[in-house]
Amino acid sequence: MLRSFVFLAGLAMALPSAAAFNIFACEPEWAALAKALGGDKVSAYSATHALQDPHRIEARPSLIAKARNAQLVVCTGAELEAGWLPPVLRESGNAAVQPGRAGYFEAAPHVMRLEIPARLDRSEGDVHASGNPHIQLDPRNLLAVAGPLAKRLGELDAANAGHYAERHRAFAEKMQQAIARWEQEAAPLRGTQVIAQHKSFSYLFHWLGLVEAGTLEPKPGIEPGSAHLAQLLAQVKARQVRLIVRTPYDSPRPGEWLAGRAGIPLVTLPFTVGGSERAQDLFGLFDDTLAKLKERTP
Numbered sequence: 001m002l003r004s005f006v007f008l009a010g011l012a013m014a015l016p017s018a019a020a021f022n023i024f025a026c027e028p029e030w031a032a033l034a035k036a037l038g039g040d041k042v043s044a045y046s047a048t049h050a051l052q053d054p055h056r057i058e059a060r061p062s063l064i065a066k067a068r069n070a071q072l073v074v075c076t077g078a079e080l081e082a083g084w085l086p087p088v089l090r091e092s093g094n095a096a097v098q099p100g101r102a103g104y105f106e107a108a109p110h111v112m113r114l115e116i117p118a119r120l121d122r123s124e125g126d127v128h129a130s131g132n133p134h135i136q137l138d139p140r141n142l143l144a145v146a147g148p149l150a151k152r153l154g155e156l157d158a159a160n161a162g163h164y165a166e167r168h169r170a171f172a173e174k175m176q177q178a179i180a181r182w183e184q185e186a187a188p189l190r191g192t193q194v195i196a197q198h199k200s201f202s203y204l205f206h207w208l209g210l211v212e213a214g215t216l217e218p219k220p221g222i223e224p225g226s227a228h229l230a231q232l233l234a235q236v237k238a239r240q241v242r243l244i245v246r247t248p249y250d251s252p253r254p255g256e257w258l259a260g261r262a263g264i265p266l267v268t269l270p271f272t273v274g275g276s277e278r279a280q281d282l283f284g285l286f287d288d289t290l291a292k293l294k295e296r297t298p
Helices: 002-014 028-041 061-068 085-092 139-156 158-189 202-208 226-239 253-262 282-296
Strands: 021-025 042-046 072-075 104-106 193-196 211-215 243-246 266-268
Touching: 021 028, 028 042, 028 072, 028 139, 028 158, 028 282, 061 085, 072 139, 104 139, 139 158, 139 202, 139 282, 158 202, 158 282, 193 226, 202 211, 211 226, 226 253, 243 253, 243 282, 253 266, 266 282
Parallel strands: 021 042, 021 072, 072 104, 193 211, 193 243, 243 266
Antiparallel strands: none
């Protein structure tokens, strides 16, 4: 009898009091936001990492298995995941997380998107009909997404709705204070002319008042050729461009070619959570981004 009691008591201690709410995030920034809002009440898995181009992901069996067990899918939307997410969700067989269901959440509809094309033309490269999807690099967008995401978590996990609401309040207050600090720190960068490899940093530039003087890609998703790079080199000199920026997953070669001939720095910015040693959460993402911009801007 005593032996049975000891066994049952040990089993009870070994089991968690409640299983964490299971979240499948398409990108690291949304996994980080879900963790910030959910704390120990959620388990957030990111389908991609900072060294991967989120446009170009393979619908692997491991992703399908993760989606099969998810209670909420959180993605950017704006066609960013159009090449891989539909087959992942379809093959998962998880009816609760299909588009249009409560278990499917897109961030992009909650923010004002930049670069929405007036017309769609494949000759213009990989253009997104819903605008530029790289919304995470303006922290004001994270604030705009956090409220609806916390509300959705509370609806799906009603027992912990108060927990999500309280953590959202704390996150919003901390983020608002951080935004004020970042904007003050970045004020000297306003008006700086920058070359980007891809249209990855449009929201960052818009927020901080940097000016995109051109892109290494002649059109979105198109590799730069020698003629385009030569044209950019002339632009760099004419417009007094101060630096070139790239993501951790971009090829460094075009930027190195231009930086070497123009005599300006090529800077790798973290782009998302996990993109650098310091960018291990959403606050570190912007701390490190601003530090790198200030350090390398002459």
